[in-house]
Amino acid sequence: MNTTTPTTTTTTGAATSTRTRSTRARGAAVLGAATAVLVVGAAAVPADAAMPASAAASNRPAAVSTSLAARAAAPAAAPTGRRASRVVYLTFDDGPNRVYTPQVLDLLRRYRAKATFFMIGSAARANPALVARVRSAGHAIGNHTFSHPWLSRLPASKIRSELRRTDAVLGRTTCLRPPGGFVNGTVRAVARSEGKSVQLWTVDTNDWRRPGASTIGRRAVGGARTGSVVLMHDGGGPRRQTVAALATTLARLSAQGYRFERLPACR
Numbered sequence: 001m002n003t004t005t006p007t008t009t010t011t012t013g014a015a016t017s018t019r020t021r022s023t024r025a026r027g028a029a030v031l032g033a034a035t036a037v038l039v040v041g042a043a044a045v046p047a048d049a050a051m052p053a054s055a056a057a058s059n060r061p062a063a064v065s066t067s068l069a070a071r072a073a074a075p076a077a078a079p080t081g082r083r084a085s086r087v088v089y090l091t092f093d094d095g096p097n098r099v100y101t102p103q104v105l106d107l108l109r110r111y112r113a114k115a116t117f118f119m120i121g122s123a124a125r126a127n128p129a130l131v132a133r134v135r136s137a138g139h140a141i142g143n144h145t146f147s148h149p150w151l152s153r154l155p156a157s158k159i160r161s162e163l164r165r166t167d168a169v170l171g172r173t174t175c176l177r178p179p180g181g182f183v184n185g186t187v188r189a190v191a192r193s194e195g196k197s198v199q200l201w202t203v204d205t206n207d208w209r210r211p212g213a214s215t216i217g218r219r220a221v222g223g224a225r226t227g228s229v230v231l232m233h234d235g236g237g238p239r240r241q242t243v244a245a246l247a248t249t250l251a252r253l254s255a256q257g258y259r260f261e262r263l264p265a266c267r
Contacts, residue, residue, distance in 0.1 A: 086258045089229045090115040090249075091201060093144055093177060094236030096123055096130035101234045103243045105137055111250040113260035115139050116199075118177040121146030121166030123235055131170060140262035143173040143196060152182040159190045167194075175199045175266040197265045201231040207242045208233055216245035221252045229263070 090108075095101045095117055108115055117134050119141055124131050134141060145151065146165040154162070167173055176196040178187055183198055191198050203223035207216045220230050230249075232242050250260070 085226050086256075087226060087261050088224050088253055088258050089227075089263050090232065090246075090260050091118060091142075091177070091199075091229060091263065092116070092232050092234040093118045094123070094148070095119055095234035096127045096134065097235035097239065098127055098130065100239040100243060101127075101130050101134070104234045104246060105133060105139075107243070107246050107250060108139070108260070109137065111254055111260070113250060114262045115260060116142055116175075116263045116266050117234065118142040118144035118175075118199075119166070119170060120144050120148055120235070121162075121169045124166070124169045128169075138262075140175075140266035141170055141173060142175040142177055142199060142263070142266045143167060143170065144177050145179055148179045150180055150182045151178045151187045152184045156186050156190050159187060160194065163190070163194050163196065173267070175263065199229070199263055199265060201229045203228050203230040205230065205232055205242075205245070207239070207245065208237065210238065210241050213241045213244035213248070216241055217248035217252075220245065220249040224253055224258065 090113065092101075092104060092115060096119060101117075104115075107113075117139055119131065119134075121143075131141070143163055143166045145162040146169075147162065149158075149162065151159050151162065163176065172195075174196055175198075176191045176194075177199050181200050183200075188198055203220060205216045205219045205223075216232070220232070224230065232246065233239055234242070253260075
């Protein structure tokens with residue numbers, strides 16, 4: 001993030017007070033505008049054309065920036081107070097994975113961090129002990145469908161089947177992350193009828209591309225703001241880079257005074 005050093009002007013008498021107040025007001029306005037731009041810039045995933053998750057990486061459309069995902073992903077209001085409100089929501093898709101999910105859990109425990117895991121039903125069925133471990137550690141679990149299809153391409157009956165088959169494995173879930181972030185009116189209507197809110201993200205690390213741990217970490221830390229929802233993956237492919245980046249992300253954001261919580265809409 002670029003920063004601008006304000007210019008100091010020395011004057012005397014009453015003019016000093018007037019000009020100082022005016023300068024500070026202009027400075028506050030500039031900083032406020034810059035902050036707004038940064039927050040909007042963090043929302044890189046649209047509601048109807050977002051970057052898919054890793055389970056179908058060979059057929060990924062390009063992401064298009066829009067504010068719809070930010071609105072859809074926005075969690076409930078954080079606690080009041082400057083320090084108390086510095087919250088980031090870490091989310092992990094496509095697990096559980098018997099190799100990488102335990103590593104993610106160990107790092108989260110080290111930093112006393114909570115997160116939300118959007119699990120694929122078929123992966124959860126193959127790893128019931130990991131599902132239990134995630135839940136016993138106090139993390140939230142969300143529905144990421146049973147077989148990871150693009151829900152916006154399915155009729156309501158098949159969408160409902162994907163959600164119910166996954167809940168049969170996980171237990172009742174209260175939030176849904178559609179694979180790839182693809183949603184439309186039908187997806188939202190079915191999710192609502194099944195008692196689930198649609199949860200997207202505001203910071204996409206694109207870790208599924210495996211661009212390197214330093215790049216993933218830089219995206220997570222650089223995009224984090226109070227209330228940010230960070231997308232990473234603990235399954236769907238090799239996730240060594242993600243695990244390494246998570247260690248950096250937790251350390252740096254903790255040093256900045258952030259804490260890490262589960263998404264309020266998810267149980």
